[in-house]
Amino acid sequence: MGLDALFEAFLAVLNGGSLLFLMAGVLLGLTFGVIPGLGGTTALALLIPVTYTLEPLDAMYLAGGVMGATSFGGSISAILLNTPGTAPNAATTFDGYPLARQGKAGLAIGASATASALGGLIGLFTLLLFIPVAREVVLSFGSSEFFLLTILGLAAIAVSVKGKLLRGLIAACIGLLLAFTGANQFTGETRFTGGMNYLWDGIPLVPALTGLFAISQMIELALKGGSVADEETRSAAENMKITGVGEGILAVFKHWPVLLRGSLIGTVIGAIPGLGGTVASFLSYSSTAQTAKDRDTFGKGNIKGVIAPEAANNAKDGGSLIPTVAFGIPGSAETAVFLGILVLHGIEPGPQILLQNEREIYGLIVALTVSAIGASVLGLIFARFLVLITRIDVNIVVPVVVTLSLTGVYVLEGRMADVAVATIIGIFGYLMIRFDYPRLTLVIAFVLGEIAERSYHQVRLISDGNVLEYMLGRPISVILIVATIVTFFLPAMRKIPWRRLTGSAS
């Protein structure tokens, strides 16, 4: 069944206009990746309304094109401008920019493109291997496990938002409370609507996502202001000769252990909800630099310092889809917005996503595969042109993205109230950025809230009110409860000075 769906998705890309959607996504992803402050999540949030009129599979191709291309786009500005396009590309600047300054920009970009493509493919291959196992696991789940899995996912994300456990959990509570707005699915009673009929169906997902990730990001970018890179760096980048690309491609194959290690780090880190590409790329860079014989040359233009973070950064896409497609728990902001696109096409997020929407999931995997290669090829061809995009003033980007986002939100349902919701949530999202409450846990709780409540009520009905007793009688539920407790207490336990305690005891 899985192979059939995969084959069908590949054929669909080759037939008809799907490839055009994919390539449009790749170009958009490269563009949003190159411009610091924008990134894949903003691009996807902007795209949600556009996908409304598309077939679900075409929507997957468009979204997959963006998701697969953003990382490599960000590496171009990291190498040529010393300014990472997206946060995970920061590790690439350490050796990428020194290489460019030495006249080896082509070498660095060639290596980055190849490491990105191969890293992405390794991550996706791992995902494909994991899917049959995940399907069996999900088939053995009941309401109790679905509920506990949601709680575990939220706990894992809150814990992994480094240094913000408490604020992450508070944000998750806000997300859940927002998800409960509207008519209760069991009783029909309306909750938290303030008497507004508009809210009977709950807070709509797309305006909420657009506000949280497009509008709030633009407010933050507007306040940051300034130009992407200083004029001197920019003109130097535009005059750089991009030669030696072939050498860069060969360098990746020459240093294949670096590629492999980076890809594995990226896949594993990506699979842990909340960690994301920044941790993956820095971990990959530091582990490569620490174990290399020529470690003194890192930071001065060592090509392995480009290969390692780029492989990890792209491999994490496949990894982050593991919790998303297996259990319906988005592992990153990007996959949370991607789930929003699925919802728009009538696909319900949650653990059964893999069983009921195999076609779309394999479509996304195909899109990411083609996108990983396509982005590298297009990026190599248009690298110099893409750098010119960073010339665009922030004061042009901000109003244009804001108006297009709000227009897109309106077009979806033809309701101005949706535009108002996107604006309000956008301002609220900015306040979350400002006061350092992670938006990621809020949006994931918002997406999963309805499922969590429904599963909980189902467990109550099945267990005749003895929820805990029922859960403790099911082995998988017990494992999930233990995993949730460990997830919560592990970061705190790490901070206990065990050695000092045992020392004083002895």
Place this chain on the structure above:
Amino acid sequence: MKETPQAPRMVTSIWPAVLLLAFAVVMFLIARGYSATSARFPAMVAGAMIVLAVFDVWSRSKIPGAQVVETFGGTGFRQREMMHNPTFANQAECLGWIAGAFAMMATVGILAASPIFCAAYARLRGKLTLAVSAGVGIGVLIFQFAVFEWALNYELYRGLFFTKGGVNAW
């Protein structure tokens, strides 16, 4: 992410946590007013939020134990998402622009408001030249018209002044 040794006072102050605590209390009280089944989950979540917000307030205060809460609860501000520290006036102005964009769309319609907002923002806030600002506005107008009104044959909102039903039609 870079390490930030000191977060702005406004960010670390007790007030954001106090506001969230108040929000959680209000939500809890509202939730308690619903029937048992409808209230169960929201009340649980709001209750949990009250506890978490109390810890948040505690970690920001000078009450004894605040440091322990910060260490074990992960409430520090060393790895902030927003590294820069804009002034209050600058933030208010920027939020005003965003609210203004919505207000303009609501009153005169999306097609008219979009180019005006883009051009005005580029000119007044961005201090770009008149030609560039006008170019941005015209570009957005052409895009909105060509994609939505012409290609998709979709009539964008015409504004409260030009639509029957007023706010009720939203």
